[in-house]
Amino acid sequence: MKFIKTPVKGMCDxxxxxxxxxxxxxxxxxxxxxTYGFMQIETPVMExxxxxxxxxxxxxxxxIFKVMKRGADLQRAxxxxxxxxxxxxxxxxxxxxxxxxxxxxxxxxxxxFKAMQIGNVWRADNPQKGRFRQFTQCDIDILGDESSLAExxxxxxxxxxxSKIFAEIGVTDFTVHINDRQMLSAVALAAGFEEEQIxxxxxxxxxxxxxGLDGIRADxxxxxxxxxxxxxxxxxxxxxxxxxxxxxxxxxxxQDVLPARVRExxxxxxxxxxxxxxxxxxxxxxxxxxxxxxxxxxxxFEVTIDGYNFSIAGGGRYDKMIGKFxxxxxxxxxxxxxxxxxxxxxxxxxxxxxxxxxxxxxxIGNRVSRERKTEIIAKAMQMRQxxxxxxxxxxxxxxxxxxxxxxxxxxxxxxxxxx
Amino acid sequence: MKFIKTPVKGMCDxxxxxxxxxxxxxxxxxxxxxTYGFMQIETPVMExxxxxxxxxxxxxxxxIFKVMKRGADLQRAxxxxxxxxxxxxxxxxxxxxxxxxxxxxxxxxxxxFKAMQIGNVWRADNPQKGRFRQFTQCDIDILGDESSLAExxxxxxxxxxxSKIFAEIGVTDFTVHINDRQMLSAVALAAGFEEEQIxxxxxxxxxxxxxGLDGIRADxxxxxxxxxxxxxxxxxxxxxxxxxxxxxxxxxxxQDVLPARVRExxxxxxxxxxxxxxxxxxxxxxxxxxxxxxxxxxxxFEVTIDGYNFSIAGGGRYDKMIGKFxxxxxxxxxxxxxxxxxxxxxxxxxxxxxxxxxxxxxxIGNRVSRERKTEIIAKAMQMRQxxxxxxxxxxxxxxxxxxxxxxxxxxxxxxxxxx
Numbered sequence: 001m002k003f004i005k006t007p008v009k010g011m012c013d014x015x016x017x018x019x020x021x022x023x024x025x026x027x028x029x030x031x032x033x034x035t036y037g038f039m040q041i042e043t044p045v046m047e048x049x050x051x052x053x054x055x056x057x058x059x060x061x062x063x064i065f066k067v068m069k070r071g072a073d074l075q076r077a078x079x080x081x082x083x084x085x086x087x088x089x090x091x092x093x094x095x096x097x098x099x100x101x102x103x104x105x106x107x108x109x110x111x112x113f114k115a116m117q118i119g120n121v122w123r124a125d126n127p128q129k130g131r132f133r134q135f136t137q138c139d140i141d142i143l144g145d146e147s148s149l150a151e152x153x154x155x156x157x158x159x160x161x162x163s164k165i166f167a168e169i170g171v172t173d174f175t176v177h178i179n180d181r182q183m184l185s186a187v188a189l190a191a192g193f194e195e196e197q198i199x200x201x202x203x204x205x206x207x208x209x210x211x212g213l214d215g216i217r218a219d220x221x222x223x224x225x226x227x228x229x230x231x232x233x234x235x236x237x238x239x240x241x242x243x244x245x246x247x248x249x250x251x252x253x254x255q256d257v258l259p260a261r262v263r264e265x266x267x268x269x270x271x272x273x274x275x276x277x278x279x280x281x282x283x284x285x286x287x288x289x290x291x292x293x294x295x296x297x298x299x300x301f302e303v304t305i306d307g308y309n310f311s312i313a314g315g316g317r318y319d320k321m322i323g324k325f326x327x328x329x330x331x332x333x334x335x336x337x338x339x340x341x342x343x344x345x346x347x348x349x350x351x352x353x354x355x356x357x358x359x360x361x362x363x364i365g366n367r368v369s370r371e372r373k374t375e376i377i378a379k380a381m382q383m384r385q386x387x388x389x390x391x392x393x394x395x396x397x398x399x400x401x402x403x404x405x406x407x408x409x410x411x412x413x414x415x416x417x418x419x
Numbered sequence: 420m421k422f423i424k425t426p427v428k429g430m431c432d433x434x435x436x437x438x439x440x441x442x443x444x445x446x447x448x449x450x451x452x453x454t455y456g457f458m459q460i461e462t463p464v465m466e467x468x469x470x471x472x473x474x475x476x477x478x479x480x481x482x483i484f485k486v487m488k489r490g491a492d493l494q495r496a497x498x499x500x501x502x503x504x505x506x507x508x509x510x511x512x513x514x515x516x517x518x519x520x521x522x523x524x525x526x527x528x529x530x531x532f533k534a535m536q537i538g539n540v541w542r543a544d545n546p547q548k549g550r551f552r553q554f555t556q557c558d559i560d561i562l563g564d565e566s567s568l569a570e571x572x573x574x575x576x577x578x579x580x581x582s583k584i585f586a587e588i589g590v591t592d593f594t595v596h597i598n599d600r601q602m603l604s605a606v607a608l609a610a611g612f613e614e615e616q617i618x619x620x621x622x623x624x625x626x627x628x629x630x631g632l633d634g635i636r637a638d639x640x641x642x643x644x645x646x647x648x649x650x651x652x653x654x655x656x657x658x659x660x661x662x663x664x665x666x667x668x669x670x671x672x673x674q675d676v677l678p679a680r681v682r683e684x685x686x687x688x689x690x691x692x693x694x695x696x697x698x699x700x701x702x703x704x705x706x707x708x709x710x711x712x713x714x715x716x717x718x719x720f721e722v723t724i725d726g727y728n729f730s731i732a733g734g735g736r737y738d739k740m741i742g743k744f745x746x747x748x749x750x751x752x753x754x755x756x757x758x759x760x761x762x763x764x765x766x767x768x769x770x771x772x773x774x775x776x777x778x779x780x781x782x783i784g785n786r787v788s789r790e791r792k793t794e795i796i797a798k799a800m801q802m803r804q805x806x807x808x809x810x811x812x813x814x815x816x817x818x819x820x821x822x823x824x825x826x827x828x829x830x831x832x833x834x835x836x837x838x
Contacts (some may be wrong), residue, residue: 003744004467005523008507011463013520013529019459022448030442035803037778037810039828040438043551044430045464045539046484048423065465068488068505070543080500085504086487088427101432104424108823112812120464135462147813149783152796160800272793276800325422359456364568374691376573381579381695384454391456393531394566398543405529410813411456 010125010133013066016409017353022136024354026118029337030031031136032161036153038116042343043097045120046088051100053089056321058293060092060221063123065133090122095321102143112144114153130344141334144292151269151299151317154335155283158274159312162303163278165342169349173306174282176273179289180266181296181316185248186258187287188415189232193225193343199294201225201233206290210311213238234346237288246270246285263296269299295321301335305345313337314396353409359389363399365418376417427564429544429552431542435828436772438594441555441762444584445537445775446644447730448557448756451580455572457535459557465507468736470519472498472508475740477712479511482542485554506513509541513558514740514753515547521562522745531563531750560753570688574702575752576694582697584761588768591699594723598708599685600715600735602669605738606706610652612644619715620644620652624711628728632657657706660791665689665704699745714740720754721770724764731764732756774829778808784837795836 007013012021030040034406046067053061060062066086069077077085091097094117102113117139118131124133142150142158155176162174174296188201204219213234220230246267266285273283291300291314298317305312315335323329341400349352360383395416396402403414426432435442449459464488472480485505490498510516520576521532543552559576561569574595581593607620625640630638630651639649653811659668665686669677692702697755709720710733717736723733733756742748765824766772779802781795799809814835815821822833 002518003473003522005519005745008465008467009466011465013463013524014461016460019461021487023459035806035808037780037808037812039435039775040442041435042433042438044426044432046427046430047540048427050423054422065489065507066486068485070484081500083497087483090486100422100424102420104426105432105434109819110828111815114810119424134465145787145813149792149811149813156796156800160803175470181432241510268789271789276796278449301516307510326424329454341763347639356458361456366566370687370690373568374694377575377691377695378731381575382580387454389454389456390535392568392572393456393690394568396530409529 001153001304003182008133010047010127012132012134017355020351020354020356021346025343025346026138028340029161030116030118032164033116033140033157035113036140036157038114038157039097040116040118041101043091043094045090045122047091047097047100049086051325052092053097054096054325056099056295056324057098058295060123063125064092065090065122066125066367087297092123092337094119094137094200095123095141095318096325098139098143098334099322099325101265102322102330103328112142115139115141115143116322116408117141126258130341132340133295136339137335137336138339139336141332143330143332145333146319146331148265148268148272148299150331150333151301152272154315154333155266155269155273158276158315158335158337159273159281159283162337163252163281165346166261166305167268168345171305171349172278174281175304175306176277176281176283177286177289177304177311178266178270178283178299178301179286180262182262182298183253183258183287184267184290185252186262187236188233189257190227190253191236193233197225202290203287205237206292208237208288208290240287243284244287246274249285291316293318299333303337306346309339310341312341353408356389357410358387359391359409359411359413360413361403361406362390363394363395363402363414363416365393365395365416367419368417369419372417372419420781427552429546430551430677436763436774439773439775440769443577444758444762444765445557448458448580448758449535449537449585451583452535452559452576455533455559455576457576458516458756459535460517461536461538461822462510462513463638464541466516466565468508469503469512469518470744473515473744475515475714475743477714479542483511484509484541484543492770511542512540513538513556513755514560514737515559515744515783517560517562517753518741518744521741521749521834523748531561531569532684534560534562536560542664548563549760551759553700554759556755557758558753558755559750562749562751564704565738565750566751567684567691567718568719569750569752571691573734573752574688574692575721577722577734577754577756578692578696578700578702581732581761582700584765588765590764590768591697592722593700594725595696595702595720596705596708596723596730597685597689597702597712597718597720598705599681599718601681601707602672602677602706603683605672605681606655607652608676609672610655611648612652616626616644620710624656624707625711627656627707627709646761659706662703663706668704668706681717688718710735712737719791727764729760730757731760745799776829777806778810778830779829779832780825780830781833782810782814782821782833783811784814784835786838787836788838791836791838796828 067088069087294320296316297319299317302311303313317333381389449514473688488506570616610735715736716738719735722732738750802809
C-alpha cells in the first residue's frame with residue numbers, strides 16, 4: 001500500500017506548541033471582537049462552484065480547489081465529456097460565503113448585522129515561507145450600515161485587538177492607513193483618464209511600494225496612456241508628503257468628480273477613530289493606498305507594524321457585492337486580519353515556544369498495584385478539578401528522555417511511582 | 420449569473436445563537452480535556468487520496484468528497500482517460516489523519532502522546548435530521564500506551580466532561596458500556612466459528628439493539644452458518660442479564676480462546692474507573708457491544724444517556740492501525756464524542772436559544788453631531804474594557820423592530836441617541 005506520511009503540499013500539521021499559540025491568539029481575537037458586539041457565525045467550507053466562480057473573487061478564482069461530483073452526477077458528467085466534473089469548491093475567502101449567508105439568513109439577523117468569522121480558506125497558490133494552501137482568516141464585517149460608523153467600529157475594534165495581542169511581545173507601534181476608492185477614482189478622472197480606465201490605472205498605482213512613481217509612470221505609458229495624462233496624474237502624488245491632510249490633498253480636485261461628502265466621510269472616520277487608539281497607534285490618510293480587490297467602493301484601510309513593510313490587516317467598503325449575489329443591494333464594510341502573519345511574527349519574537357502552565361505528571365511503573373494506581377488517579381482527578389493539568393502515564397524504559405519531552409511541552413512537576 | 424443562496428446540500432449555516440452554544444460546549448470540552456494532559460493538535464482538512472482509500476475507513480471510504488487535481492496534473496489525467504481526477508480528499512474522520520500525523524511527527528512528541536483533535540469531517544452521506552455532510556468531531560487518543568491506563572484516562576476524561584456539559588440541562592445519568600473485541604472473538608471461536616468468519620458474525624451481532632437475538636439468528640442462518648454453531652453461539656448471549664459480571668460471563672469460555680489477561684484487563688479498567696465517576700454515571704460490562712469499525716483490537720466503549728437509545732460517544736483500542744500506515748506498530752486507543760448529537764440534545768432541552776450576557780446597544784440617530792458620536796464611542800470603549808458587550812449602531816427607521824432583533828440575541832440595555 002502506498003502511504004504518504006507528509007501532509008498535502010502547502011498544508012501544515014500543527015504541533016501542540018503551535019496550537020497553544022494559535023488558540024491563545026484566537027481567544028484574544030474572539031473576546032475583543034465580542035465586546036464590540038460582533039457575533040460569530042460559520043458557513044460550510046464548501047460552496048457551490050457557481051458562487052465561487054462568479055467573478056467576485058478576482059485572481060483567487062484561479063486558485064480554487066474543486067470538489068468532484070459523486071455517483072450518478074459524476075457519471076453523467078463523464079459521459080457528457082465537457083469536463084465539468086466539480087459541483088462544489090473549497091472557499092478561497094470568507095467574503096463570498098458571507099454574501100451568500102446574508103442573502104439566505106438575513107431575516108433572522110439584527111440589522112445592521114455585525115458578523116465575526118474565523119475559519120480556514122484554501123488557495124492552490126505556490127507555497128512560500130509564510131504562505132500556505134490552507135490558512136486561517138479572521139474577518140469582521142458590518143452589513144446594512146452605510147454610515148461611517150461602520151468603519152469607525154471596524155477600525156477601533158481591529159486596532160484595539162492588535163494592540164492587545166502585540167503588547168505581549170512589546171510591540172506597540174502600528175499605523176492604520178486609510179484612503180477611499182472614490183478619491184482614487186476622482187484623482188484619475190481629474191487628470192483626464194476615462195471612467196473605464198480607472199481599474200487598470202489603479203492596478204499600476206497599487207505597485208507604488210514596489211516600483212515607486214517612476215516605475216508607475218513607465219507602467220502606465222507602456223499600457224498606452226497619453227504622456228500628458230500620466231504626468232498630470234502622477235504630479236498629484238509626487239507632491240504628497242507623509243501625513244498630508246485630506247484637505248490639502250483634495251484642494252485641486254474639482255467638486256464634480258469628488259463630492260464633498262466623500263472627503264467629509266473620510267475625515268469623520270479619522271477624527272472619530274484617532275482619540276480611541278492606544279498610545280503608539282496612528283491613523284493616517286494614505287492617498288496611494290489602493291488594495292487589490294476590485295469590489296471595493298468606498299473607504300479602504302490597512303494596518304502595518306512600524307518597521308515591517310507588509311500589512312497585517314486590511315479591508316474596506318464593498319457596497320455592491322452582496323447586491324450582485326442576492327439582487328438586493330446591502331451596504332457592507334469589512335476588516336480581515338492576516339492571522340498566519342500575526343502568528344508568524346509572534347513566534348519570531350518569542351524566546352521559546354508556548355508552554356503549558358501548572359502541569360504535572362505521574363509516571364507509573366509496571367509493578368504498581370491496582371490499588372496504588374487507583375489512589376494516584378483519584379489524586380489526579382482532584383487536582384484537575386482545581387484547574388491543574390495532570391497527566392498519568394506509564395513510565396517509559398528511558399524515563400529521562402520521557403521527562404525531557406514532557407518538559408519541552410511545559411510540564412514542571414514529575415512524580416515517579418515505582419510500586 | 421446563476422447564484423445559489425442556500426448552503427451546499429447537507430451542510431449548515433450557523434446562526435449567532437448556534438455559534439454561542441457550540442463555542443460554549445467546545446470551550447468546556449477543551450478545558451476539561453486539557454486538565455487531563457491531552458494536547459490539541461490539528462491536521463489539514465485535506466489528505467492524500469491514497470491515505471483515505473487505504474481500507475482503514477470501512478464504509479466511510481465510499482463517502483469521500485474528492486478534490487480534483489489542478490493544472491498540468493489534471494490535463495494529464497484527462498488525456499489518460501482512466502478517471503483518476505482526484506489527488507486529495509476531505510477527511511471522513513480524524514483517526515486516519517492522526518495516524519499519518521503520528522507517523523510524520525512522532526519524534527517531536529512526548530511518549531505516550533495524548534492527543535486532542537477538534538475539527539470538521541465530511542461524508543457524502545444521505546442527509547437526515549441530525550446527520551450532516553459536514554460535522555464536527557472531538558477526539559482524544561492516547562498513542563504509545565499499551566496498558567489499561569490509556570482506557571482509564573480516556574473514559575474518566577470523557578465521562579467527567581459529559582457530566583459537566585449535561586449538568587447544565589439537569590441530565591446526570593449516563594452509562595458507559597464496555598466490552599473487548601478479543602472477548603467477542605473468543606465467544607465466536609468457542610461456539611465453533613472459524614477465525615476468518617468472526618468479522619461477518621460480529622456484523623450480525625452488532626444489530627442486537629435493532630433486531631434482537633432472534634433477528635440475529637435469522638441473519639446468521641441466512642449467511643449460511645450451521646444451525647448448531649449459531650445456536651451454541653447465541654445461547655451465551657441469551658442467558659446474559661443486564662449487569663452480568665465479567666467472571667460469570669466468561670465462566671464457560673475456554674482459556675485457549677480467551678487468555679486470562681483479557682478478562683483481567685477489562686476488570687481493571689472497570690474497577691479503576693468506577694470510583695472516579697460522578698453520581699448518576701455507571702460503567703457496565705456489555706457483552707453484546709460490538710462497535711462498527713473493523714480496526715478495533717481490544718477494549719471498546721460507548722456512552723449512552725439513560726432514556727435515549729443511541730450513543731453520544733464511542734471508541735476503543737486500535738493497536739494495529741498506525742502500524743499499517745507507518746510500518747511501525749504503535750499501541751493506540753481513542754474516544755470520540757458525537758459533538759453534533761450533544762449539541763442537538765442540549766438545544767432540545769433549552770428553554771430558549773443561548774443569548775449574549777451583559778450586552779448593551781447605543782442606537783445613533785442621523786442628526787447626531789460628530790462630537791456627540793465621538794463621546795458615545797469613547798464611552799462604549801470604556802465599557803468594553805471592563806468586559807461588557809457594547810454595540811454602537813445607526814438607528815433604523817423601524818427602531819422597534821431593530822430592538823426586538825437585538826433582544827433576541829440577548830441585548831438588554833438600549834440607549835437611543837437622537838441628537
